[in-house]
Amino acid sequence: MGEFGLIQRHFAQLGPLASDIRLGVGDDCALLAPPSGCWQAISVDTSIAGRHFLADADPWAIGWRALAVALSDLAAMNAKPSGFTLALTLPEVEDCWLADFSAGLRSLSEKAGCPLIGGDTTRGPLSATVQVMGWCQPEHVWRRDGAQSGDLLVVTGSLGSARGGLQQMQAINTRQRGERWSWTPLMQAYMLPEPPYAVRDAWSSQPGVHAAIDVSDGLLADCRHLLEASGVGALIQDDSLPIEADLEILLGQNQAREAALSGGDDYVLLCAVAPDQLETLTRLWPATVVIGECTESLGIKLASGRSWIQEGFNHFL
Amino acid sequence: MGEFGLIQRHFAQLGPLASDIRLGVGDDCALLAPPSGCWQAISVDTSIAGRHFLADADPWAIGWRALAVALSDLAAMNAKPSGFTLALTLPEVEDCWLADFSAGLRSLSEKAGCPLIGGDTTRGPLSATVQVMGWCQPEHVWRRDGAQSGDLLVVTGSLGSARGGLQQMQAINTRQRGERWSWTPLMQAYMLPEPPYAVRDAWSSQPGVHAAIDVSDGLLADCRHLLEASGVGALIQDDSLPIEADLEILLGQNQAREAALSGGDDYVLLCAVAPDQLETLTRLWPATVVIGECTESLGIKLASGRSWIQEGFNHFL
Structure with missing residues (x-):
């Protein structure tokens, strides 16, 4: 199975349908329609085998964890998840591994209301880069620089x-x-x-x-x-x-x-x-x-x- | 020099200042304020040493190229670039290599009007994942699926x-x-x-x-x-x-x-x-x-x- 079949099998329609997504996986870009008055929060995290997770760990958990660490940044900004992209680098195509990996990813994706909207699969040492996007209210952004003495x-x-x-x-x-x-x-x-x-x-x-x-x-x-x-x-x-x-x-x-x-x-x-x-x-x-x-x-x-x-x-x- | 000093030295304020960026590198997330009536186009591309580029190639060119391949997807959707994130994985910290890499990235970033707004640096086999974001007019989106017989x-x-x-x-x-x-x-x-x-x-x-x-x-x-x-x-x-x-x-x-x-x-x-x-x-x-x-x-x-x-x-x- 080639790259396109692989993407199709494991990553098409991963996560909940959301009203702000105008176009998901499958074109040159994904398209999002921003809700009026919101700002967008964006964060990216790379998880590398042997550094951020054990390469022989349950692939379901590797998928869950790769998304979890990125979603954590959105929460820290007071942003509601709207979607994520996945840049996945794999040493080889193992259908079972990918099925488990995408199932773990899907599980958290659905729980958090954050669908996969785009990505890139490449061949190389195992790693997953997840970028999450979310919407926040400008008047309720939690930045790092607002702490005051006495807080x-x-x-x-x-x-x-x-x-x-x-x-x-x-x-x-x-x-x-x-x-x-x-x-x-x-x-x-x-x-x-x-x-x-x-x-x-x-x-x-x-x-x-x-x-x-x-x-x-x-x-x-x-x-x-x-x-x-x-x-x-x-x-x-x-x-x-x-x-x-x-x-x-x-x-x-x-x-x-x-x-x-x-x-x-x-x-x-x-x-x-x-x-x-x-x-x-x-x-x-x-x-x-x-x-x-x-x-x-x-x-x-x-x-x-x-x-x-x-x-x-x-x-x- | 640690991870934070490294990011500060080479990647702080990379690219042009833009009015839609409310917060760039340095917090849990970057923040973008969407221009009214626009949709956002998003694309991600991973470049891996030895696969997408020769590892011993001029680092200035590696930086330029990593952003170029992603910007190409935005253009193909008829989107104007608004910013990009960089997930950079490095085997070790070489100050000269990074200075050249970021200079190449900066050059295209300024030319294309697409600033760096966030990222993640990790240790591992050399690779760069660039995600670009841009704004497009909903009535002028160029999708893949609109070709007609006779075009x-x-x-x-x-x-x-x-x-x-x-x-x-x-x-x-x-x-x-x-x-x-x-x-x-x-x-x-x-x-x-x-x-x-x-x-x-x-x-x-x-x-x-x-x-x-x-x-x-x-x-x-x-x-x-x-x-x-x-x-x-x-x-x-x-x-x-x-x-x-x-x-x-x-x-x-x-x-x-x-x-x-x-x-x-x-x-x-x-x-x-x-x-x-x-x-x-x-x-x-x-x-x-x-x-x-x-x-x-x-x-x-x-x-x-x-x-x-x-x-x-x-x-x-």
């Missing part, structure tokens, strides 16, 4: 689990890596993250979210991006980070805290919110946890007084 | 040169490949294609362009895509294809014609146009050449009666 820092889910899951995935054999139904909850947190679109839906029209970022590189690293863009500092209550019991059992208390601070791949939101809006936001999203506050003095301080070595993930360090 | 088939530039250039590039040594100022015109046609945005600007509001596609896979292959989408056939005047004298000297008449029919990487437009508009279109774009016409009987026939073996490029055949 509370909140996260919308638990931290560090993905780091524990990665460790567990590395310790099992190829057969188990290929069977996602055998995975522990921590492995699922790493390979099948739920991007934070539900909390963004809950908060989309609320006032009081002054700045937001998704936690992908690690809490400290992403917190620093937000603080530097906003020109403030932070005091982090590192003894009250939301950590799953499973992770503490696996790593012990100290290492679990370290994973929560710098592990990465959490795909929850970190937001700077007005203190007087915390109650409303927590009512709308009960998993909200306050982890610190923004300060006038720059830099990040940990309330415990501990120091840390690694801040987050950097592809080229 | 003339025209191309907007010469065919086959890139194939000849690739052959020449493969025959020279690494040092010469790295020096774009030493390249022949055919090598330039292959590595530094001029995407057809100028002809699209000239024709953007004209009636009579019933269907269009850019010639990337090869004339016969791309012609077939257009014909199948439109439900018509074609008679191609294969003895009057626009072929550069350099190419005939390099390959001889027969092989030059074959390169023109199936070589690929030409990045000119193939359009089905109303015969009564040909004069106006040719006045606006003098390089327009009629290469055949659309017929009711399906399939492609060559007027010379010749048969052909290879239709075009397929990554997985």
